[in-house]
Structure formats: C-alpha cells, structure tokens
Amino acid sequence: MDIFEAMETCRAMRYLRPDPVPDxxxxxxxxxxxxxxxPGNSQGWEFVVVRxxxxxxQIGELVGGRMTASMGGLVDTLPPSQARLLRGALHLANTLPQVPALFVVCSRRVYPPQDPQEVFVWSCVYPAAQNLILAARALGLGSTFATWQTVAETELREILGIPEDVFIGATIPVGYPERDFGPVARRPVAEVVHHDHW
Ligand SMILES: Cc1cc2nc3c(=O)[nH]c(=O)nc-3n(C[C@H](O)[C@H](O)[C@H](O)COP(=O)(O)O)c2cc1C
Known part of the structure; x- marks a missing residue:
C-alpha cells in the first residue's frame, strides 16, 4: 500500500476480530x-507483545473495568462524535480478552547518555508506535494508540513484570478490523501552517 494512502485511511480501529495475527x-x-x-539513534524502545x-x-478486565467505572456514565452526556469515540474505546478495552495481540511500547531513560532525560523517553516511544500503527494499516490490520497505563499503571506493570525504571509509553491493540478503514478527519493544512513567520 502507498504510504500516503495508509496515512489517509489509518483510523483508530477499536472493533477488532478475534482471528489470530500470524507470527x-x-x-x-x-x-x-x-x-x-x-534521539541520537539511542533506540531506547522495548516492547512487550502480549498474546x-x-x-x-487480566488486562482487559482491569482496564475495561476501570474505564467503564470512570467513564461509562459519560457516554450519554457527550456530543455524538465524542460519544461514538468513547463507546469505541470502552468496547476495545472490554473486548481485549478476544483481541489477538497487544503491543506495549516502553522505553528506559537512555538519552543523552551523560544525563538521561525523561523527555527523550517519549521521543523514542512515539515515532516507534506510529511506525507500528502505519505498518499495521498497510498490512490490513487494525490498531490504535491507547494509553491504558494511565488508568491502571501499577497493576499493568505487575501483570507484565515491567521493571520500575522502564516507562510505558503506549499500549497498541492489534487485530483484523471488524469495521471499514476510512479517511481520517483532520484540520485542513491551511489552518495549521504558518509560512516563514507565525
Ligand atoms: C497519545 C495518544 C493516546 C491515545 N489514547 C487512546 C486511548 O487510550 N484509547 C483509545 O481508544 N484511543 C486513544 N487514542 C486514539 C485517538 O483517540 C485517535 O487517534 C483520535 O481520536 C483520532 O481518531 P482517528 O485516528 O480515528 O481519526 C490515542 C491517540 C494518541 C495519539
């Protein structure tokens, strides 16, 4: 698939089929x-692939339970597009036990080597996560960024045995899509660009 087509149609896919994803x-x-x-080609990323x-x-029950308890009641109070997003996010977390794979993208503090900073942890994690998500789209797999560590970090670390000095940057569920990929809705370029001067 052309990379521009992958970018244009790489919607967050929160409805995933249980069919296994080949190794x-x-x-x-x-x-x-x-x-x-x-940064500096430090490549601090490490991944936990859960299948x-x-x-x-365990993760689905934990995250789905937390999210439903804290946000489930909001669905009916939100404007339709946000309600749809939240419904999808709750669905994804609650169906995790059937989702074929979860990538937990992590990094240690490794850059710069003489004085490693947390800010560069995220600089490692996010490009890697986006590469993974775009590659999934190109292969016909659905995925989305998720930040499930924010609702249950202690328990998630315990379940996965993630060491204390390792940061969790993103959790990315992956599977074959149950719904159609489609164009992403984004602000027009002209609205966000300043040429030569702000
Ligand atoms: C850093 C980051 C964290 C996100 N966290 C979540 C999440 O926890 N759960 C979820 O369902 N989607 C999550 N998303 C996906 C966004 O909601 C989604 O990309 C955005 O609404 C745009 O939707 P689209 O990609 O389908 O166009 C996250 C996206 C990013 C970049």
Missing part, C-alpha cells in the same frame, strides 16, 4: 517500529 506479521510490525528515528489469552483477559 510473520507480528514480526513485521516490530521490524517497522524499530526502524523509527530516535497469551489469560494475560489479555
């Missing part, structure tokens, strides 16, 4: 993620 595609996503740039059904169920 070769999982490897390809990891390859794509690790082709990303990073074990018991672990996925």
């Amino acid at each position: 070769e595609l999982i490897d390809k996503l990891l390859w794509a993620a690790t082709r990303a740039p990073s 074990d059904r018991d672990v996925m169920s």
Whole structure:
C-alpha cells in the first residue's frame, strides 16, 4: 500500500476480530517500529507483545473495568462524535480478552547518555508506535494508540513484570478490523501552517 494512502485511511480501529495475527506479521510490525528515528539513534524502545489469552483477559478486565467505572456514565452526556469515540474505546478495552495481540511500547531513560532525560523517553516511544500503527494499516490490520497505563499503571506493570525504571509509553491493540478503514478527519493544512513567520 502507498504510504500516503495508509496515512489517509489509518483510523483508530477499536472493533477488532478475534482471528489470530500470524507470527510473520507480528514480526513485521516490530521490524517497522524499530526502524523509527530516535534521539541520537539511542533506540531506547522495548516492547512487550502480549498474546497469551489469560494475560489479555487480566488486562482487559482491569482496564475495561476501570474505564467503564470512570467513564461509562459519560457516554450519554457527550456530543455524538465524542460519544461514538468513547463507546469505541470502552468496547476495545472490554473486548481485549478476544483481541489477538497487544503491543506495549516502553522505553528506559537512555538519552543523552551523560544525563538521561525523561523527555527523550517519549521521543523514542512515539515515532516507534506510529511506525507500528502505519505498518499495521498497510498490512490490513487494525490498531490504535491507547494509553491504558494511565488508568491502571501499577497493576499493568505487575501483570507484565515491567521493571520500575522502564516507562510505558503506549499500549497498541492489534487485530483484523471488524469495521471499514476510512479517511481520517483532520484540520485542513491551511489552518495549521504558518509560512516563514507565525
Ligand atoms: C497519545 C495518544 C493516546 C491515545 N489514547 C487512546 C486511548 O487510550 N484509547 C483509545 O481508544 N484511543 C486513544 N487514542 C486514539 C485517538 O483517540 C485517535 O487517534 C483520535 O481520536 C483520532 O481518531 P482517528 O485516528 O480515528 O481519526 C490515542 C491517540 C494518541 C495519539
């Protein structure tokens, strides 16, 4: 797939089929993620790829339960587009036990080597995560950025055995899409660009 088409149609896919994703595609996503740039080519990223059904169920119950308790009641109070997004986010978290794979994108504080800073952790994590998501789209797989660590970080770390000095940057569920990919809705370029001067 042409990279521009992948970018244009890479909607957050929150409805995923339970069909397994072949190992070769999982490897390809990891390859794509690790082709990303990073500060000083520090490549501080590390990934936990979760496919074990018991672990996925534990995470799904934890995150789905937390999100439903804190945000479930908001669905009916939001404007339609936001309500649709939240419904999708709750659906994804609550169906995680059936989702084939979850990529947890992490990084240690590694850059600059003489005085590693947290800001560069995120500089490592996000390009890698976006590479992974675009590669998934190009392979016909659905995914989305998620930040589930923000609702249950302590428990997530415990379930996955993530060391204390490792930051969790993104959680990315991946599977074959249950719904159609479609054009992303974004602000027009002209509205956000300043030429030569703000
Ligand atoms: C850093 C980041 C965190 C996000 N966290 C979540 C999340 O926790 N759950 C979720 O369902 N979507 C999450 N999203 C996806 C956004 O909601 C989505 O990309 C945005 O609404 C645009 O939708 P679209 O990509 O379908 O056009 C996140 C996106 C980013 C970039």
